[in-house]
Amino acid sequence: MQLESMYQDIILDHYKHPHGRGLREPFDGESFQVNPTCGDEVTLRVHVDDDTITDVSYDGQGCSISQASVSVLNELVVGNTVEQAMTTMNAFVELMQGRGTVEPDEDVLDDGIAFAGVAKYPARVKCALLGWMALKAALASAGAAEAAQGVEVQ
Amino acid sequence: MSLDVATLRADFAILTRTVRDEKPLVYLDSGATSQRPRQVLDAERKFLETANAAVHRGAHQLAEEATDAYEDARAKIAAFVGVDSGSISGSAGGGEIVFTKNATEGINLVAYAMSNAATAGPEMKRFTLSEGDEVVITEMEHHANLVPWQQLCQRTGATLRWFGVTDDGRLDLSNIDELITERTKVVAFTHQSNVLGTINPVRQLVAKAREVSALTVLDACQSVPHGPVDFHELGVDFAVFSGHKMLGPSGIGVLYGRRELLEAMPPFLTGGSMIELVKMEGSTFASPPQRFEAGVPMTSQAVGLGAAVDYLNSIGMDNIAKHEHELTRAAVAGLSAIDGVRIVGPGIDEDGDVHDRGGAVSFVVDGVHPHDVSQVLDSLGIAVRVGHHCAWPLHRRLGIPATVRASFYLYNQPSDVDALVAGVREAQRFFGVTDEEPANGQA
Numbered sequence: 033m034q035l036e037s038m039y040q041d042i043i044l045d046h047y048k049h050p051h052g053r054g055l056r057e058p059f060d061g062e063s064f065q066v067n068p069t070c071g072d073e074v075t076l077r078v079h080v081d082d083d084t085i086t087d088v089s090y091d092g093q094g095c096s097i098s099q100a101s102v103s104v105l106n107e108l109v110v111g112n113t114v115e116q117a118m119t120t121m122n123a124f125v126e127l128m129q130g131r132g133t134v135e136p137d138e139d140v141l142d143d144g145i146a147f148a149g150v151a152k153y154p155a156r157v158k159c160a161l162l163g164w165m166a167l168k169a170a171l172a173s174a175g176a177a178e179a180a181q182g183v184e185v186q
Numbered sequence: 187m188s189l190d191v192a193t194l195r196a197d198f199a200i201l202t203r204t205v206r207d208e209k210p211l212v213y214l215d216s217g218a219t220s221q222r223p224r225q226v227l228d229a230e231r232k233f234l235e236t237a238n239a240a241v242h243r244g245a246h247q248l249a250e251e252a253t254d255a256y257e258d259a260r261a262k263i264a265a266f267v268g269v270d271s272g273s274i275s276g277s278a279g280g281g282e283i284v285f286t287k288n289a290t291e292g293i294n295l296v297a298y299a300m301s302n303a304a305t306a307g308p309e310m311k312r313f314t315l316s317e318g319d320e321v322v323i324t325e326m327e328h329h330a331n332l333v334p335w336q337q338l339c340q341r342t343g344a345t346l347r348w349f350g351v352t353d354d355g356r357l358d359l360s361n362i363d364e365l366i367t368e369r370t371k372v373v374a375f376t377h378q379s380n381v382l383g384t385i386n387p388v389r390q391l392v393a394k395a396r397e398v399s400a401l402t403v404l405d406a407c408q409s410v411p412h413g414p415v416d417f418h419e420l421g422v423d424f425a426v427f428s429g430h431k432m433l434g435p436s437g438i439g440v441l442y443g444r445r446e447l448l449e450a451m452p453p454f455l456t457g458g459s460m461i462e463l464v465k466m467e468g469s470t471f472a473s474p475p476q477r478f479e480a481g482v483p484m485t486s487q488a489v490g491l492g493a494a495v496d497y498l499n500s501i502g503m504d505n506i507a508k509h510e511h512e513l514t515r516a517a518v519a520g521l522s523a524i525d526g527v528r529i530v531g532p533g534i535d536e537d538g539d540v541h542d543r544g545g546a547v548s549f550v551v552d553g554v555h556p557h558d559v560s561q562v563l564d565s566l567g568i569a570v571r572v573g574h575h576c577a578w579p580l581h582r583r584l585g586i587p588a589t590v591r592a593s594f595y596l597y598n599q600p601s602d603v604d605a606l607v608a609g610v611r612e613a614q615r616f617f618g619v620t621d622e623e624p625a626n627g628q629a
Binding site: 034035038039044069070071072073093094095096097153156159 | 207555556557558561562565572573574578581587588616617
């Protein structure tokens with residue numbers, strides 16, 4: 033196994049220098065998610081202004097994959113509409129659940145494509161999806177629930 | 187070492203395979219589940235090919251042979267932990283060994299029998315709990331010896347209390363007289379922590395529980411596979427352990443109950459096999475152990491576990507304990523010597539040895555999350571467990587979200603310890619924590 037295929041430099045960079053970390057106000061929705069098999073956790077808040085996600089703030093503890101993933105999430109969805117964020121989330125979930133068979137679209141996922149290698153390791157897929165589960169639940173609690181429906185994160 | 191590892195490793199075919207790009211497998215996860223020798227697999231296969239039938243029902247020859255094989259396994263297992271098996275034919279009852287699905291079910295069996303006692307008549311009073319009664323456990327329990335007691339307390343109104351854990355991973359017994367009192371009905375604790383490796387002072391806890399007539403329940407999942415254990419000598423009332431952690435099959439666990447208690451205790455699961463007399467208006471129940479084995483039991487698994495006990499006896503539990511002690515000492519010493527690595531649990535004492543601890547060696551690496559450590563180890567062919575190991579409150583108490591755990595068994599060799607220590611150094615190198623500070627303050 034090539035460790036580097038999982039731990040792309042992009043992932044390690046986000047892990048060591050996370051984007052937008054910390055919990056901020058104001059926020060419209062919040063979610064706490066935990067991976068019960070390993071104890072990794074994330075608290076994530078969304079601030080939605082007129083259908084645009086103006087901030088995603090978060091805090092948590094966990095492995096490099098879970099923490100880098102939520103940092104990438106922050107970069108990918110802040111400034112986008114809820115609908116765009118859902119499209120991005122769908123693409124990310126599809127990539128992660130594809131067991132390494134899905135070719136990621138860099139135009140949609142940007143730094144998120146670095147997680148393609150993680151998708152080959154089923155035990156770590158949950159780590160990568162933890163923050164996205166929190167985003168979905170936080171948007172739902174912010175009243176953007178309708179848009180957040182139809183995405184099944186397992 | 188008086189144990190011929192090279193020879194016995196040949197009995198474990200899985201140890202010859204490679205993983206992750208042809209790396210030889212270094213299996214350090216026996217605390218989660220052990221590997222099975224050919225002798226166990228052969229015994230199961232032989233049973234299924236020659237004598238398979240539903241036990242304790244039917245009068246044909248296969249039914250007789252299957253029942254004998256099942257009860258013979260019970261007798262071997264009982265002898266292995268120093269207790270009575272009852273009549274070999276099983277029909278007379280009286281045995282102290284109950285087969286369950288796993289150790290978790292064994293603990294639930296006791297907890298639910300105690301709930302059921304509330305509606306089972308005045309003669310069951312000794313097993314009933316109510317408001318004002320207390321159940322005492324410890325903060326280092328596996329969830330299997332924690333959640334069933336939480337639930338029992340919820341159902342009955344009793345209060346759950348617990349011993350704390352010291353910073354060096356021992357049970358804090360300083361308040362034993364305040365914790366175990368006249369109100370205490372049950373004291374449930376682990377023999378050996380599945381995270382810390384700590385071996386608890388069973389006799390001291392049993393003596394204190396007896397003073398107040400509380401029942402004791404011992405989680406022996408991490409002790410019975412790794413050294414000589416005698417439940418009668420320890421004096422516990424109940425104990426559980428699992429087959430798959432001691433070279434046996436999964437799907438079988440063992441509950442030991444002191445004869446007199448099992449004879450008095452109401453059942454948990456009811457149905458076929460566990461009855462004495464059934465009428466439409468009501469039923470009476472069989473003597474133990476049958477009273478606690480409703481339905482057609484797992485049979486080839488019991489036979490396999492019997493074969494596992496034979497195998498362990500042929501090596502000698504003292505030899506196994508001694509062998510694992512050496513590996514544990516080497517692992518604790520080797521890991522402790524690495525800058526930025528901390529053992530979670532008892533470390534090396536002043537005499538250079540480890541004491542009162544078993545072969546579960548958990549640790550954290552500064553700046554590298556346990557998941558990431560295990561991923562690097564996995565890439566080198568080393569299988570370890572990572573996470574909270576079903577002991578979340580313990581991790582919370584110690585202020586860490588997760589640990590890496592290496593655990594040893596009779597088939598591990600000194601080179602496995604060397605591989606582990608080198609692998610941890612490689613994880614530090616890969617994540618750059620040996621030269622620079624981590625940017626993300628991970629525990």
